Amino acid sequence: MRFDLQVIASWIEPEATVLDLGCRTGSLLDHLRQEKGTKGTGIEIDQEAAGEAIAKGLSVIHGDIYEEVEDYPDNAFDYVILSQTLQQVYDPEKLIREMLRVGHRCIVSFPNFTHMKNRFQMFFTGRAPVSKELPYEWFNTPNIRVIPITDFRRFCVGLDAPIVKEVAISTHHHDTKGRTITFLPNLFATFGIFMLGQVGE
Amino acid sequence: MSKDTEIIDTGASVGLVQRHTFTFGKTGDTLKLESGRELASVHLAYETCGTLNADKTNAILVCHALTGDSHVAGYYQEDDPKLGWWEIMVGPGKPLDTDKYFIICSNVIGGCMGSSGPVTRNPEKDKPYGTDFPVVTIGDMVSCQRRLVDSLGIEKLLAVVGGSVGGMQVLEWSVRYPDRVCAALPLATTTKHSAQAIAFNEVARQAIMADPKWNGGDYYESGRPEHGLAVARMVGHITYLSDESMRHKFDRKLQDRGEVSFDFEADFQVESYLRYQGNKFVNRFDANSFLYLTKAADYFNLENQYGDGSLVAAFSRAKCRYLVISFTSDWLYPTYQSKAMxxxxxxxxxxxSFxxxxxxxxxxxFLLPxxxxxxxxxxxxxxxxAECALGADNEI
Structure with a gap:
């Protein structure tokens, strides 16, 4: 399992209810179910990935995260997770508010755009950075948002959503391994992971 | 829905199966129908495959579509080439695995494949009921199936599964008898027919009723309305296919000729195909039964029946796990209807899961590999x- 998902999994309490937005083939949900006995639900837009997740015996809805998240009642889940998807979200504020409505806690992970390698690439080559974390050219990238860890923190202040936990990580060339970054994370971390509490909490 | 879809065997078969008849509704315990009428001595044809375990927790009820029957898998005789209608899904090692599950499939009430319906002899008149048979609903079909399940000593079904009109029965089961179903799998179905779906059914019914041989439904001695029933089937068949599948299968190809005939023969392959399907259907199906079953499908309205028009209220009765499946090119029961449920x-x-x-x-x-x-x-x-039959939580 991806290292950011391992970190997220370590934050979830046993028996919790979890909604994973953009769950792909459900590896996080499957892991949480086996290790922590959580009751998980996933939403995935790709038919093949959603099908694979359901075939694993997970509860997954094939559909669009914006539409599907709206159907859940307030506080339906302990945790709502959005992992490595925020950079592709059209209206992040609306989505995160929805996540905080249906979940007690919301966990978001995203590639840190201002990682040192990206900065060097831009600075020395004058070109849009292409990295392992953001492996696309400007003309074919599905990633419509560039998110530095520092900016995400400011965004949370604007939302009035408290940051309950945060960790910055740097992953190895195998994305299943990594370490946490405490020194200058906005420069040295490849990913930021945040747990938010409800608005005004 | 079209049982005439080519059946491809994908592995081991359940082998020989037998059709049984379950009879109920003796005096004092008659079947009360939603229409208000009562029916005594009701027959349900059913088949089973696999083995029911000792605590009876591995039973799966399969609900057939509009014109299906109880013959879900296997064959009746060693030399019988005709396999069950869901042979690709039911059998050892198949998704409805008969090594693990006990599969039950019964012919619906109102049908003509061994269960009570308009073909059944009316004891009061000593001839087939015809249109004297009471109108039945999806709810009536399910309440009959419930009695069959009772008679087999099964308290809670592991799952109810079915596509199309069978899927309506699945949905009905899940809200009518919430404590008797662990899981429900409604496939390619809807909680209510759209106006378009009712419209196609009405054209099909009119084709039957406009055939002079239909004779108000009283034709069992005078000769059956074969032409009307064939046309009804042709209409149905169009709704089971798609623009793309028709283009792929037939396009504008001509049948047994190099150019159009300038008469009213079946020039095009698609015409020939529909005529063939219509004629084939006439040999196995009863015209009155077709009227009853299409009417039952048209009347089905889960949200009105159980939720005063609200689907959310209707499903507030349910307790089971669901797997809902739709297909991109299904325009009879389009995906938006599955999404609504x-x-x-x-x-x-x-x-x-969806x-x-x-x-x-x-x-x-849903019937194809x-x-x-x-x-x-x-x-x-x-x-x-794992969760219901083997595991701890029988109550979810």
Whole structure:
């Protein structure tokens, strides 16, 4: 399992209810179910990935995260997770508010755009950075948002959503391994992971 | 829905099966129908495959579509080439695995494949009921199935599964008898017919009723309305296919000729195909039964029946896990209808999985070989089996 998902999994309490937005083939949900006995639900837009997740015996809805998240009642889940998807979200504020409505806690992970390698690439080559974390050219990238860890923190202040936990990580060339970054994370971390509490909490 | 879809065997068969008849509704315990009428001595034809375990927790009820029957898998005689209608799904090692599950399939009431229906002899008049048979609903079909399940000593079904009109029965089961179903798998179905679906059914019914041989439904001695029934089937068949599948299968190809005939023969392959399907259907189906079953499908309205018009209220009765599946090219019961039921389930906090499977073959897709469908159903049932039959939580 991806290292950011391992970190997220370590934050979830046993028996919790979890909604994973953009769950792909459900590896996080499957892991949480086996290790922590959580009751998980996933939403995935790709038919093949959603099908694979359901075939694993997970509860997954094939559909669009914006539409599907709206159907859940307030506080339906302990945790709502959005992992490595925020950079592709059209209206992040609306989505995160929805996540905080249906979940007690919301966990978001995203590639840190201002990682040192990206900065060097831009600075020395004058070109849009292409990295392992953001492996696309400007003309074919599905990633419509560039998110530095520092900016995400400011965004949370604007939302009035408290940051309950945060960790910055740097992953190895195998994305299943990594370490946490405490020194200058906005420069040295490849990913930021945040747990938010409800608005005004 | 079209039982005449080519059947491809994908592995081991359940082998020899037998059709049984379950009879109920003796005096004092008659079947009370939603229309208000009562029916005594009701027959249900049914078949089973696999073995019911000692605590009777591995039973799966399969509900057939509009014109299907109890013959879901296997064959009646060693030399019988005709396999069950869901042979690709039911059998050892298949998604509805007869090594693990006990499969039950019964012919619906109102049908003509061994269960009570308009073909059945009316004891009061000593001839077939015809249109004297009471109008039945999806709810009536399900309440009959419930009595069959009772008679087999099964308290809670592991799952109820079915496509199309069979899927309506699945939905009905899940809200009518919420404590008797662990999981429900409504495939390619809807909680209510659209005006378009009713319209096609009405054209099909009119084709039967406009045939002079129909004779108000009293034709069992004078000769059956074969032409009307064949046309009804042709209409149905169009709704089971898709623009793409028809283009792929027939396009504008001509049948047994190099150019058009300038008469009213079946010039095009699609005409010839529909005529063939219509004629084939006439040999196995009863015209009155077709009227009853299409009417039952048209009347089905889960949200009105159980939720005063609200699907969310209707599903508030349900307790089971759901796997809802739709197909991209199904324009008879389009995906938006499946999404609406999924929304109703989600709003009630029910455990639901949903997948819209990419398939070009129209409504019929649920009966055709599809690896994705197999894996979805197999994986979902594995979990349900572990949680409900083997595991701790029989009450969810």
């Amino acid at each position: 999924v929304k109703g389930m989600k709003k009630n906090g029910l455990d639901v 997948c819209e499977i990419e398939a070009p073959w129209g409504h019929d897709a 599809n690896e994705r469908l197999d894996k979805l159903i197999g994986g979902f049932l594995d979990r349900v089996h």
